[in-house]
Amino acid sequence: MKTTEPIAGYDIPAVEAWIRANVPALTPPLVWTRLQGGHSNLTYLIEDASGRKAVIRRPPLGELLPKAHDMQREWALISALGPTPVPVPAAFGFCDDTAVTGARFYIMGHVNGHPLYTAADTRRLVPEQERAKLAHSFIDVLADLHAVDPDAVGLGDLGKKDSYVGRQLKTWYQSWMASIEPAKFDDPRAHSLREFLLEQLPEQGPARIVHGDYGLHNTLTGPDHTIVAVVDWEISTLGDPLADLAYALNQFPDPSDRDRQWGEAPTVLPGFPSRTMLADRYAARTGRDLSRLDYYIGFNRWKTAAIIHGVYARYMAGQKSTEGVDLDNLRRRVSEQLDLAEQAIGRLKQSGASA
Structure with missing residues (x-):
């Protein structure tokens, strides 16, 4: 142009x-x-x-x-x-x-790299033998981000430093409640999971920069199959790095998953390490205790359910055009995310890491 x-x-x-x-x-x-x-x-x-x-x-x-x-x-x-x-x-x-x-x-x-949105992108840009290298780079970059002291780089006022997860639980529960009537759809698990997450809210350590939407779609994969840039920082803030980690890890399948349909996600193809392997790598690199990681995984699944529920409500209320939109699938995705939240909380309870 x-x-x-x-x-x-x-x-x-x-x-x-x-x-x-x-x-x-x-x-x-x-x-x-x-x-x-x-x-x-x-x-x-x-x-x-x-x-x-x-x-x-x-x-x-x-x-x-x-x-x-x-x-x-x-x-x-x-x-x-x-x-x-x-x-x-x-x-x-x-x-x-x-x-x-x-x-x-x-x-x-301009950075010479490409975001990966779908499995087709991965097939085209990242050979199978290079996918572990890409995943390791992906998790190492996140660890490097969480090592940055926001005050030391002039970002100490980027957001509130306390109770990141607690504030997110409040915000997205309000969204869920406001969406029930226009969506004509409620799920009791949204309420019971929120109660559990509040009761089990971990004490947050020092606030770190959290990207908020860290994934292969918001990072650029370079010709050497490593992450050459992180982009789309518009919802970044200060908060709990483990919540940021769990969001990133939720994009990778794991043998512990049950009945998970990954569709055409960029990480669904052979060659990628499992979620557990990447969590272990992050822990080794940062020294952070991940014994309650399933809490954060469950929180992120619950939050995603609330976000999709709100989108579904706007469609049902006529605020967005439904042309070409599979509303039944959108509603199923809400239930699927709550299923996954339940699975994570179940693993947390079974491990004895919940109070």
Whole structure:
């Protein structure tokens, strides 16, 4: 897409003028190419006159929730984490003047890597003999993130430091309760699991940066089949690193799973280590006690059920178009996540790690 063509959300002459004045790494005019993914943010690959590539990112058009699509948060994170072992794109520039193009935006360096969304992506980009290497890199990068002292890198005010899981339980239970009527669907396990999770709430250690959506879809796999960048930091905050770990691990099958349909997840193919093996690697690298890991796995499954329940409710209330949407499958996914939460809590009880 050439710069002479209009692009939704970007006033190209104004943006390029801002880049010319504020981003010495780039020399307009630019060639713009839309990138897929990115949580609906308007994300483009831009290439300058000398062939240097970068990525520009701004929120989607339309009315947004107050804390949604927070470009300043993403910018703060990649800027602060740049000097650390955590791989992030280079921070080129942030524009907080909404008069330029209607919203805040930032520009980061282009990284030669690809997100993995499906098993087809993995088949195409990661040979079977390289998948263990990729998974180890994936978990090591998360361990490196959780080793960063947020105060030491200027991120001490990124979020509240206490009771991350407790606050999440409150938020997503409110969502579940508000969704019952429009969804015309409730499940008693959502309530009983929430009670158990509150009663068994672990004491949180020192707050660390939690990505919030750490997966192969939000990391870039490089040509050497390692993680070369972590992206999409917009919901990152401070909290319990074990909750972040459990979310990441839930994407990997394990022999202890029962009746789990993995579909076309990027980690479903042969060659990947099991969830238990990756947890052991994280524990060895960080020294953290994972004896109550199943608590966090159960919490994440419960939270995912609440999120999907809310989405289902919005469809049922007519707030979103149902064209092409399998509502029955969406409802089944709520029940499946609660099944998995129950399984994790069952393992926790059986291990004797619950109070």
